[in-house]
Amino acid sequence: MKATINKDLLPMKAHYFLYNAGTAPVVPLMSPLAIQLGYSPVVVGTMYTILPIVGLLAKPLFGYIADRYHRHRFLFLGGQLLTAVAFFMILFVPAAEKPQFHCHAGVSNIRYCSNYPKDAKQNLETYYGNRTLSCNMNCQMAPAMWDIVCQYWRPVNGSRNQASNCEANRSKALINFTTYISARDIIEEESLDGGKCLNFLIPHDQGILESQNVTLYCPKDKVMFQPSCQMDCNERYLKELLPESTMINTSSAMAMPEFWFFFGMLIISWIGMAVVVSIGDAICFGILGDRHHLYGKQRLFGSLGWGIFALLAGLLVDAMSQEGSSERNYTIIFWMTLIIMGFDMLASTKLKHTQTHMSANILKDVGQMFLSVRCVVFFLWCVAIGLCTALIWNFLLIYLGDLAKEHGTDFINTLEGLVMSIQCFGGELPFFFMSGWILKRIGHVNAMSLVLFGFGVRFLLYSMLQNPWYILPIELLNGLTFGLFYATMASYASIVAPPGTEATMQSLVGAIFEGVGVSIGSQIGGQLFSAVSGRTTFEIFSIGAFIVFIIHVLVQMYLKRKGPDENGKGRSSTASASASATPDCQPSTKNNDEFTDVDLT
Numbered sequence: 001m002k003a004t005i006n007k008d009l010l011p012m013k014a015h016y017f018l019y020n021a022g023t024a025p026v027v028p029l030m031s032p033l034a035i036q037l038g039y040s041p042v043v044v045g046t047m048y049t050i051l052p053i054v055g056l057l058a059k060p061l062f063g064y065i066a067d068r069y070h071r072h073r074f075l076f077l078g079g080q081l082l083t084a085v086a087f088f089m090i091l092f093v094p095a096a097e098k099p100q101f102h103c104h105a106g107v108s109n110i111r112y113c114s115n116y117p118k119d120a121k122q123n124l125e126t127y128y129g130n131r132t133l134s135c136n137m138n139c140q141m142a143p144a145m146w147d148i149v150c151q152y153w154r155p156v157n158g159s160r161n162q163a164s165n166c167e168a169n170r171s172k173a174l175i176n177f178t179t180y181i182s183a184r185d186i187i188e189e190e191s192l193d194g195g196k197c198l199n200f201l202i203p204h205d206q207g208i209l210e211s212q213n214v215t216l217y218c219p220k221d222k223v224m225f226q227p228s229c230q231m232d233c234n235e236r237y238l239k240e241l242l243p244e245s246t247m248i249n250t251s252s253a254m255a256m257p258e259f260w261f262f263f264g265m266l267i268i269s270w271i272g273m274a275v276v277v278s279i280g281d282a283i284c285f286g287i288l289g290d291r292h293h294l295y296g297k298q299r300l301f302g303s304l305g306w307g308i309f310a311l312l313a314g315l316l317v318d319a320m321s322q323e324g325s326s327e328r329n330y331t332i333i334f335w336m337t338l339i340i341m342g343f344d345m346l347a348s349t350k351l352k353h354t355q356t357h358m359s360a361n362i363l364k365d366v367g368q369m370f371l372s373v374r375c376v377v378f379f380l381w382c383v384a385i386g387l388c389t390a391l392i393w394n395f396l397l398i399y400l401g402d403l404a405k406e407h408g409t410d411f412i413n414t415l416e417g418l419v420m421s422i423q424c425f426g427g428e429l430p431f432f433f434m435s436g437w438i439l440k441r442i443g444h445v446n447a448m449s450l451v452l453f454g455f456g457v458r459f460l461l462y463s464m465l466q467n468p469w470y471i472l473p474i475e476l477l478n479g480l481t482f483g484l485f486y487a488t489m490a491s492y493a494s495i496v497a498p499p500g501t502e503a504t505m506q507s508l509v510g511a512i513f514e515g516v517g518v519s520i521g522s523q524i525g526g527q528l529f530s531a532v533s534g535r536t537t538f539e540i541f542s543i544g545a546f547i548v549f550i551i552h553v554l555v556q557m558y559l560k561r562k563g564p565d566e567n568g569k570g571r572s573s574t575a576s577a578s579a580s581a582t583p584d585c586q587p588s589t590k591n592n593d594e595f596t597d598v599d600l601t
Contacts, residue, residue: 008352009287009288011351011352012351013298014301014347015280016280017302018343018347019305019344020301020302020309021305021308021309021340022083022084022309022336022337022341022344023087023306024307024309024310025309025310025312025313025332025334025337026090026333026334026337027393028393028416029317029330029333031048031397031398032401033328035401037093037095037262038248039248039253041395041529042249042250042530043248044394045394045522045525045526047263047522048393048518048519049523049526051267051519051522052386052390052515052516052518052519052522053515054267054270054271055271055273055511056519057511059278059508059511059514059515060507060511062075062275062279063505063507063508066279066282066504067504072279072282073348075275076280076283076348076351077348077349078272079271079272079275080341080344081341082269082271082272082275083269083341084337084338084345085268086265086269086272087269088338089265090262090266090334091330091331093261098229099230100229101137101139103216103218107201107218108179108201109199109201109202110179110181110200111197111200112197112200112242117241120198120242121186124183124241125183125184127237128182129184130184133182133183133233133238134180134234135181136178136233137178137179137229138176138232139175140174141174145175148219149209153207153209153214153216154215175209177208177214177216178207179202181202181233182200186199186201187199198242274507274510274511274514278506278510278511279507281494281506284299285506292494292495293435293436293440293491294436295491295494296431296434296436296487297432299432300428303424303425303432304425304429306428307421307423307425307428307429308421310420310421311418311421312336314414314417314418315414315417316332316333317333368498374559377552377555377556377559378448379509381552382509382512382513383512383516383520384452384548385451385452385455385485385513385517386514386516386518387520387524387541388459388481388521389482389517389518389521390517390519390522391459391525391537394522395526395537397416397419398529399529399534399535399538400416400419400468400471403468403471404468407466407468412468415469415471423475423478423482427475427476427483428479428483429479429483430483431479431480431483432483432487435484435491436487438484439487444491444492445556448488448552452549452552453545454480454481454484455481455542456542456549458477458478459538459539459541459542460542461477462474462538462542463536465535489509492509493506
């Protein structure tokens with residue numbers, strides 16, 4: 001046995017490592033960041049419905065341009081630059097202004113300065129009249145604020161202060177209490193920036209803190225300003241009139257310039273990533289030539305980079321965030337992305353790729369793929385996998401955060417980093433490494449069915465979680481549901497692509513997966529998360545995955561009995577090749593015996 005290293009593939013390995021290392025800190029955390037900025041799960045689901053559609057349009061377009069005008073390298077580097085800059089600009093997106101708790105000049109009030117209807121004060125007075133509303137407040141705290149709480153927020157029974165309980169809470173970054181507001185006690189005034197603010201005066205300074213009735217007393221010589229609070233008065237009308245008092249709904253977000261800046265940067269970054277991923281895979285298969293089975297050994301370096309830097313990002317975010325605070329400091333992840341993507345561009349300039357095959361009519365050649373029943377089934381499989389993947393990409397960390405709050409778990413970002421690291425090191429990396437062997441032994445079609453079954457099991461286990469830390473062993477299944485899936489999808493697409501259409505075909509398959517599957521899955525996931533719960537959503541998706549698995553197996557059994565496509569462009573040229581072993585909507589490539597040597601390429 002001999003060991004060889006192909007130096008021409010080293011820049012490709014470096015690209016996969018650096019690109020995934022650069023996107024790992026930001027991509028998984030965009031959903032939690034959007035929630036922290038104040039947007040509801042429905043808004044997040046809507047964004048992640050549109051983003052894959054952007055990819056659906058961008059991937060085939062830029063893939064076609066790359067094949068038609070032979071601009072693979074230029075578009076590849078341009079996509080990396082676009083991705084890095086767009087993600088970095090998200091650092092400057094302001095959070096939605098939240099209600100503020102003021103304690104000054106002997107008066108306590110809740111201050112609301114976000115955009116609201118001009119007649120909001122009159123509408124509240126008309127709707128609620130003399131009613132007093134009970135509102136739950138969850139506010140950020142600082143040491144000076146705790147001084148006022150511990151010294152002046154006295155129980156109604158007359159004792160001097162909160163004694164030991166309050167002193168023990170000083171290390172906490174949040175305070176939870178209940179207060180009361182009346183629509184008749186609202187003062188509207190101008191803010192410093194020229195806008196309008198509503199001040200809800202607290203009658204008699206009464207509230208509830210740690211199950212005790214307390215007077216929220218504010219000394220005249222002290223000022224207590226809590227700049228970030230969540231206010232929930234359990235009143236639907238109030239939420240609709242002042243949506244930012246809870247979470248921003250879709251209609252409110254549409255009217256906010258900061259939302260469009262945030263969403264716009266996400267769209268630009270998604271276009272950049274769509275170009276890099278699709279053209280990058282086409283370049284990789286172009287360098288590999290007939291050695292398709294070695295793709296997984298290149299792509300596993302991406303899993304390595306993702307796993308290392310996802311964990312590192314989680315640790316750094318936790319370290320830089322205030323202890324006990326529900327809000328995370330994400331600044332470091334944007335700098336990581338900018339710097340690492342710069343190194344990725346440098347490594348990518350060393351790639352040696354020249355397109356040797358030409359297509360006289362790219363659109364016609366690729367369009368004929370839709371005449372093959374087996375290729376259409378493959379495309380539908382990509383859609384189904386996209387539906388499932390959307391739930392993991394966009395809502396798994398939100399679900400994990402909900403479980404952490406229920407269970408009282410700290411270091412949530414560290415746990416999220418561990419989740420992504422196990423997904424990569426324990427799941428993707430070994431499956432990418434063995435993907436060539438697996439596909440040769442069981443075939444592409446059987447691998448497709450296995451991936452669907454893996455999603456069913458994975459979602460079922462998620463729905464049974466109680467302690468969020470128990471999610472870690474479940475993430476080993478990511479090797480099956482993403483590692484094997486991605487190797488199968490990319491390899492199949494490369495094999496069935498007509499000569500000269502490699503980038504277009506990779507882009508088309510990626511667009512179907514993300515633009516159709518992930519887009520629909522994001523919308524369904526967002527609606528279900530808001531309508532039912534995260535746990536129930538995973539239960540529903542688990543049942544759906546098992547149903548699609550059974551349908552896929554039955555359809556493939558029927559197609560195998562039916563034989564080769566009559567309308568497809570190509571046939572399997574090897575008589576012994578079964579439908580489950582070789583893609584048969586295009587003549588198969590020559591059979592390579594990749595296991596005779598220890599190949600380190």
